[in-house]
Amino acid sequence: KAGVTQTPRYLIKTRGQQVTLSCSPISGHRSVSWYQQTPGQGLQFLFEYFSETQRNKGNFPGRFSGRQFSNSRSEMNVSTLELGDSALYLCASSSPERGLQETQYFGPGTRLLVL
Amino acid sequence: DQQVKQNSPSLSVQEGRISILNCDYTNSMFDYFLWYKKYPAEGPTFLISISSIKDKNEDGRFTVFLNKSAKHLSLHIVPSQPGDSAVYFCAASRVGNTPLVFGKGTRLSVIA
Numbered sequence: 001k002a003g004v005t006q007t008p009r010y011l012i013k014t015r016g017q018q019v020t021l022s023c024s025p026i027s028g029h030r031s032v033s034w035y036q037q038t039p040g041q042g043l044q045f046l047f048e049y050f051s052e053t054q055r056n057k058g059n060f061p062g063r064f065s066g067r068q069f070s071n072s073r074s075e076m077n078v079s080t081l082e083l084g085d086s087a088l089y090l091c092a093s094s095s096p097e098r099g100l101q102e103t104q105y106f107g108p109g110t111r112l113l114v115l
Numbered sequence: 116d117q118q119v120k121q122n123s124p125s126l127s128v129q130e131g132r133i134s135i136l137n138c139d140y141t142n143s144m145f146d147y148f149l150w151y152k153k154y155p156a157e158g159p160t161f162l163i164s165i166s167s168i169k170d171k172n173e174d175g176r177f178t179v180f181l182n183k184s185a186k187h188l189s190l191h192i193v194p195s196q197p198g199d200s201a202v203y204f205c206a207a208s209r210v211g212n213t214p215l216v217f218g219k220g221t222r223l224s225v226i227a
Contacts, residue, residue, distance in 0.1 A: 035215075056214050092158075106158035
């Protein structure tokens with residue numbers, strides 16, 4: 001099976017702009033989670049979507065939003081970009097069919113630089 | 116409040132020896148633990164997991180040990196190889212609740 005794919009891999013934006021990142025999960029996986037990785041804070045959970053519904057949300061401001069489509073592909077959007085949003089954004093997918101304890105598989109990430 | 120802690124930011128080990136990476140957690144509700152390996156500019160790669168009903172899980176050169184009373188887990192890599200050099204993240208979650216809580220990682224360097 002193909003792994004989790006994320007596009008674009010690299011992105012440069014300026015403060016105040018908005019950005020949309022895309023994630024395609026492993027075929028058959030219906031849960032998609034997003035994480036932000038920064039040197040100071042490590043990997044932090046943003047939100048999780050399952051069957052087009054947000055199931056969990058981390059402690060991030062409302063500028064960070066997401067959605068999931070019927071084919072399980074997911075997008076996240078960051079509006080009014082700030083310098084501190086520069087980070088590696090990671091998407092992970094998992095399969096509830098495996099049971100309650102779900103292993104998440106990560107994509108390669110999108111490196112966002114805000115200038 | 117850091118619920119998952121990896122207190123050693125870095126570790127150097129000779130090739131062929133054992134690497135032991137440690138992780139502590141504070142939330143007693145966690146019952147599923149995972150280790151991921153990460154190379155620069157790549158996403159984390161799943162290595163091994165353990166459920167709270169077990170105290171040990173092995174997969175090839177990788178073994179994870181869980182001590183629930185101490186809220187401590189460790190990853191053993193035997194024998195260590197230069198290709199194991201990466202950042203290792205410990206993560207924890209609760210049954211039925213998927214968000215992973217990550218430690219800040221330990222950078223392992225395996226020296227030939």
